Every structure is written in structure tokens, then in C-alpha cells.
Amino acid sequence: MSGIGRFLEFSVRTADILESLHFYKTLGFAELEIGDMWPHKYAVVSDGELNIGLHERDFDAPAITFVQQDIARHARSMSDHGFEFSFMQLDEDAFNELGFPDRDGHMITMLEARTFHLSDGDESDSQCGNWFELTLPVRDALRAAQFWAPIAPTLLEMREEPTTHMRFGADGVPLGLSESIAVEVPSLCFKCHDRHALMGLLEQNGMAFEKFPGFEGAFVAIKAPEGTVLFAFEEDFLGEKYEVDESGDVRDFPR
Secondary structure, eight states, rough: OOOOEEEEEEEEOOSSSHHHHHHHHHOOOOOEESSOOOOOOEEEEEESSEEEEEEEOOOSSSSSEEOOOHHHHHHHHHHTOOOOOOOOEOOOOOOOOEEOTTTTTOEEESSOOOOOOOOOOOOBBBBTTTEEEEEEEEEEEHHHHHHHTTTOEEEEEOOOOSSSSSEEEEEEEEEEEEOOOOOOOOOEEEEEOOHHHHHHHHTTTEEEESSSSSSSSSSSSEEESOOOOEEESSOOOSSOOOOOOOTTTOOOOOO
């Protein structure tokens, strides 16, 4: 089975979209122009690599959202492979979407088209630095990998100590599976270029943060108004690439 589409955004639910929008813009994210697909209040912020969709509505969030243009055909293929959908809307007169959870309950959403426009300008990193991973807390990384490997077939990096951590390439999103108890919700990880400047910005603006939160050497965990957690590091905690075999396969995960 092929991948689930191109990564679009990390979709989060907010009770006050203006408050969340102000938070991310203060950190240096740029607001993008949105389309008219959604009836609810919606905004997107970006650093040029990571797009965060702010949705002022109730839904199973956060969600990792992908664009799959041939969504109906792909839904049939996924059903044949045993995927069970939490919701599905496939109609010629509607904006088509579907969603399904992974084995740890994290929501994955597929849409038939983009919901915002990419900027013509050259976005630079936010004050958080270079985004390098969307991290999912999992009970068992190897078991979680059995789910993700068919739809995100590239294993980028892997580490077994001190806790198992695996990073997959899911067509536009570096996706981490972490057994660390310090990761409680799907979180965003950044390699920060200027630690002192970031800490000064957080303190100056009264943002919620925790120093040295205990995750892989992160020097700060920042909490957005809607609850999203952003970890900042001085270095990527996974340095070595995982070896692939001669066929190009990274690993066979037992079913």
C-alpha cells in the first residue's frame, strides 16, 4: 500500500484562535493565506517547513493531516488492508475527508485538497529554531512502528537507549515514536539556534514554559494557549542514520 499523501499541517483545536495566533506570531511564525473549505474559524502559521493549523471547533485533536487527492480510491485500499476509520466523508458535492487513529489513539486525517496557500516569500525558522520532528508518545515503539511502517515506509533514525525512539519519514513530516514519559501529548521538536534569545522572548512575553522538562536533553518545553507543547533543543537527540539493506528496505516489522 502506498503512503497516505503529502503532509499538510499539524491540526490543533483552540478555544480562542486569536490568542493562539498571537502566541505563534510572537514566536516568529508567519500567518498564511487560507482557503474557504472550512465553515469554522481557521488560521495557519508556518516557519516554511512546519505548518500548524488552528481550528476553532470541536474535533479529535491534535491530528496529523495529509493531502491525498485520490482519497476515495485510497480509502478503499486502506479498508482492504484492515484500517478502520473514525469518520469519513466521500461525496462529489462535499469537501472529502477521513480520519483514523493509530494504535496509541493519535488521529490521522486525510483531505482531498490543500486548505491554505503556501507563501511566495522565503520563510525562515521561528525563534524556536529548525523544526526536526513531530513526536508521538507511544506505549511500545516497536508495536507502534508495525502500524506506521506500511504508510510511512522510510525509517530515518532509531535508538534503543535510554528509551526506545524511532523516527519515520511520512512524506513531509519527520515522525517520532517515543516511549519517554516526559512526552505526554503529540509535540513539536526544534533545534534552537539561540537559546538565550528564545528564553528572553518567553520571559519577556510571559509565555508558559518549563525549563529542562526531562525529554532527551530539551532545555525548555513551551506550552501554547491551546495546549500544544514545543520542545527546544541545542542539538537533535538522534544523530545516527539507520542503515538500509541492499534492497532499500529499512526493516521488516513483524505483523
